[in-house]
Structure formats: C-alpha cells, structure tokens
Amino acid sequence: MEFNEAIALVALKFKDISGTIRVISHLDADGLTSAAILAKTLEREGKHFNLTIVRSLTKEFLDELKKEDYKTFVFCDLGSGALKEINETLNDRTVFILDHHQPQKVKTAFIHLNPLLFKKEDKELSGAGVVYLFSKQLNEENKDLAYLAVIGAIGDVQEDNGFKGLNNEILEDARDKILVKNGLKMFGAQTRPLHKVLEYSNWPYIPGVTGDYNGALTFLDEIGIELKKNNQFRKLIHLSKDELKKLVDGIIIRRMDEENPEDVLGPIYLLKDEENESPFKDLREFSTLLNSCGRLNKPSIGIGVCLGSEKAREQAFDLLMKYRKEIVNSLNWFNENKGKSVTEEKGFIIIKAEEYIRDTLIGTVNSILSKSGAYKEGTIILSMAYTIEGNVKCSIREAGYKQEKDLKKILERILGDIEGQVGGHTFAAGCLFDQKDEDAFIENAKKILSSISIEEEVK
C-alpha cells in the first residue's frame, strides 16, 4: 500500500467512530501543533474530545488511561515508540496512532499511520504533518491548517535549507499564509536586538561573536552598523539593504574557516498576516514560542496560540521570556560545571545535571550545545536530568551537522539491561529510567562511548 492510500483508509475508519474521543499528544512544538490541527479538525467534524499533552507515554500514564471509559483513543506525535505498552493497556479499545517516530516492531490491531512504515525518510514528515494529511483527507477545508504543520516540522528541525518530500507539499498547501524569502538565517530577527541575535547565534556559529557580548558589539562596529537608532536597539529586520549586505559579508568572512561559510543564507518562513516584530511572524520564532509553552508545562497556552486566542498569545510571550532566561541559566550551569558534573572526554561529553536543569529543557540544552560549534563534528553529547517523578530523563545528540550516527541505537546499547524506554529518531533520541540506575547507566555510557570513539579513530 502507498502512504496516501493508507491516509485515505485511516480517514475512512475515522468517519465510523462515535462518542467522545480521547486525544493524547506530545509536549513539544510539533506535538502542540499536531494537537491544534486535530482539535480544529474534530470541531469541524462535530466530534467531542478530551485532550491531554504529555512528555512521554509512561507506564503510569497508560495505566491511568486504561481506567478511563473512552472507546476511541488518538495518539499524535507519539505512540509508535510505545506500541507494545499501549497494546498491553488499551487493546480492548479503538486506537489511532498518527506519528512519525521510529515504530516498535510489534503487531497490533491499531490504526497506525506513520511515514516510516512506508519507507519515507526521517525528515520528510513531522507528527503535525501526519495529522495534517489525515485532516485534509477528512475535509478539504482543513487545508487552512497547513501552516501549523509547517511550524511543527520546523520545531522538529526538519527544515534544512528547504523541506523534503511531503513537507514540501504541505508548504505548498500553506502558500496563501506563508511567505518564503531568501535571507540571513538567524534566530530572533523579528524580536531581538541585533547584537543579542549575534551573541546568541549558535547557528550560524560566528567565531569571536557567538557567545561573546563584547565580541558582538565590536563586530558591528567593525562592519559599520549602528547599534541604536533614535535611542532604540535595532533589530535585524530594521537594517537597510546596504547594511544587510555588510552584515552578511562580515559574517561570511568571519566564518571562512567553517566548512560552508555561506550557509548563513537560506529560506526564511514568515506568516503574511502577522505584523513585523511579532514573535509569531517568523515560523522559527513561532515554534520556539510553542516549545517554551510546552517545556514550562503550559501546553494549553501553546494550543490556544495555534487556535488564535488573543489571551493565549499574550501569556505565551511571557512564557517565552521565562524560557529564554532558563536556557541561559542552564547553559551557564553547564559552563560552570565542566570537570565536575560535566565530563568531557575524547569523542563524547556526559552531562549529569540532576535537578539543576529542568528535565523538559535537557534535550533543548543538548541540541544547543551540539549546534554551538564548540565541539568537534561527531562528538556525542549525552545529557541527563531528574524528573519530579524520580526518573532520569536522558537525551543524546551529535555535535555538528553531518549526523551520521544512529543515536537511538547507541542509546539502546547504553541502556542495555537497565529498565527504561528509548524513543526518538536516529539523529536525536532520548530515554527515561529510574534514578537508582543512574550510576550504572553512566558507567555503561562511558564504556560504549569510548569504544565508539576508538573505533572512529581507527577508521
């Protein structure tokens, strides 16, 4: 069967269901946009639903679901990685799984839609993309939700100088709402002062500027761009054409030793209906804003934003400020704890953050470090933080942009006999296990990661 036939079949089966639907979605930007697309779709279908956002599908949570008397469950942006566990708890219900994570190899009676079951590539479709294609199949009117699926894909870092395959088709569906421009791919162009954008630019990494406040000021001075106008800090979008050219040239010159110094230019995605300088204008900023809602445990605000609530938009902006502060604090903690809770070895880094970094931020912090240019391409970064339930949340990333290792497999090897769940993708994975197993886990990690590092040296 082709993927589009599978979508049609799932939509057909969905038409048959009755009663209130139980929806479970994921905490990140992709999960929140998935939930928003589904919520709007169900509303249009005249179906009632009850929605919960979770970080992962734990045994405890599934046991709670089992006690509920819903007949139909829909999981979005999660579920494929927990087929066995869901099957053990909900095998007497109708279960829809709309996901794009690596599926477990388990036979179930679930209605399971996942592009990876149809030989699609990892970065071709997000969770929100799966939900969107299903939703469009149900009702053409839902095409107006395509832009949310694009935000989901950006949130899951599927955009890399453009989109691939199905994501591209969804972008086409959203063309009435999204303007694609070629420009300087720097985060915060709409909302942050230019010198801050430069200082915090993990990507592109700018030697002597990234992570260096004074370096950023000196750089602007060097290339002749004024920091302020009318006593106001200027933003990237305030620059004239000439100034923008000076900035781009300046950055490329600074990046001459990097592999592709001109990579700083590429597509930028803007919402046509949003005002300039709004945190919702640039889709990358929009997706970060959604992430901050989820990561600070206020997912309903993120969904409200996607559904156009004015109040949610204001609240989300406050959360974004908090989130930025917390990320900066976490990165400071990382820098201050090198040689202590942060172990830097040849080929890998292990971060034992305990309760010093929020468990919902540990993956984000890891991603920032992996893209910061501070570590050699291919360095594996393993980070851990405690959850309030007494577990350890662990995330694994590879420094740089090549991403050649299967991180999910590596994490499975490290977890070994320790009881826990591994989920995610080849290029970014995570797991959850009991705090009592942390020492054993770290010991395994050191053994396995050093052997990988030695193997690579031999190659």
Ligand SMILES: [Mn+2]
């Ligand atoms: Mn996702």
